[in-house]
Amino acid sequence: MTTAERAPARPLAGPPAAAALLGEAARRAQALPTTPNLALVRVGEDPASVSYVKGKAKKAAEVGLRSQVHALPEHTTAAELLTLIHTLNANDDVHGILVQLPLPAHLDPQPALLALDPRKDVDGLHPVSTGLLWSAQPGLRPCTPAGVMALLAHYEVPVAGSRAVIVGRSVLVGRPMAALLLNASATVTVAHSRTPDLGAVTRDADLLIVAAGQAHLITPDMVKPGATVIDVGINRVPTGDGRGRLTGDVHPDVGLVAGALTPVPGGVGPMTVAQLLMNTVLAAERQHVEVHGELVR
Template identity: 60%
Template sequence: MSARLLHGPPAADSLLAQVRQRLQRLSRPASLHVIRLGDDPASVSYVRLKDRQARALGLHSEVHVLPETTSQQELLQLVERLNLDPQVSGLLVQLPLPPHIQVSTVQRAIDPAKDVDGLHPHNVGRLWSGDPGLTPCTPAGILHLMDHYGLPVAGQRAVIVGRSTIVGRPLAAMLLARDATVTLAHSRTPDLHEVTSQAPLLIVATGVPGLITAGMVQPGATVIDVGVNRVPSTDGKVHLQGDVHPDVREVAGALTPVPGGVGPLTVAQLMLNTVLAAEGLQA
């Protein structure tokens, strides 16, 4: 048996169609502002992708590139300026940040109404309280991917491997809100294979290439691989590998590929969050 592949682009296109419809109803254009520090290759690539997608939709998009040596105070001053600018709908600071910048301080400085990453404590609290608000893009994108392919959430036993504030923890809240029974595990969970092998729905977001192997997956399970790891190959080149080993494809019932799985949904959800932020600011 070979797993059904859950390709991200078709699901992302359906989400972007919603974005286009909502954009037409706005009283003034929505705008996305991204702050990037330094020239980390992955960050440069991610930001370019976000900027390109925003412009393709007709959003005003602006990337603020600062030197890696930018002080925390200088960064916070730019954040505050963009917070106060009524023309700015959505604002995010691209991660990772240099070691001398305290990530939590920067995240707390962003206006919650413009926090299109959904990482401000105010928005995190709204998520766990069940109140509407801006939510982290990757978890929200995963749920849209599942809906697009008609995969059930309610009543499912879901295991999330990964406890980050960007994916694992907010995804747990979203699945609970949709009546799934959720176990939150991680790479240091004892007997991890016993936990994962009991899950009809398995989501993996650890940043550990190939952590989940075929023997750790329930036959026929839906497996969502969030990992995007740059791994050197024998020919000296770098290729992308997920947190799920390729042999899982012969056991799972459905599986997201890497690349081309969750990634496009993350970007599409960011576009939707930008429009949702604009709607709230223009209300």
């Protein structure tokens, strides 16, 4: 069958899958005796950070979670930020903590992220969380990769026994994505900027996940016909009006070859926030069990 004869790829839209995940988070939150509580820490007034934090707080309220925004001034010192984190760690009424990045240039994010109580690290990026993930033990998982797994489950995309290729090796997406897929019994290859003949690797994938941060890196000739392609990339490319438009790491024409493809925007993006709120609920459940024993749902 030629490319022209193939049906367009099935769109794996994020909003329906995110709504299902948020519904599950709401149901589980209601089963808890205490409403899960998310602390959102923001330093400075970066417009994007202000918007992201506001959106997360709004979505938390829609799901029935509590949240508080701790907005610190631009000139906040590292010691002041760490003091707030330690206070939130010690507060049993706070179940999840998120430090919104990027921080102002004078603040190194690593000490702040390492200071988080791993039980409350809803971004899932603390080294303890990483160790639990790679040893296949229960723990909080990074939001975007875990959101991708939820998206695949929602659309009943087979993972076990599949040959999965990830393009990108970041600690935010590529590396944890590899661990999650291994834990789900996929055969996993991680490719990156120094991989020779990238197309030869990606054409071998039943499941191709692209998180490289390069617009239209993956072209139709690099994709196995019928493969499932998950585009995690978000890039702004120039347009004639000067505003630019959002596009992914996967060229739109891949939709003529792939069997299923996530759109950009409207694919993986909604899953990240939904998974953040699910992580908050999971953190609250585990903290309840630590104190009170088995949770009855």
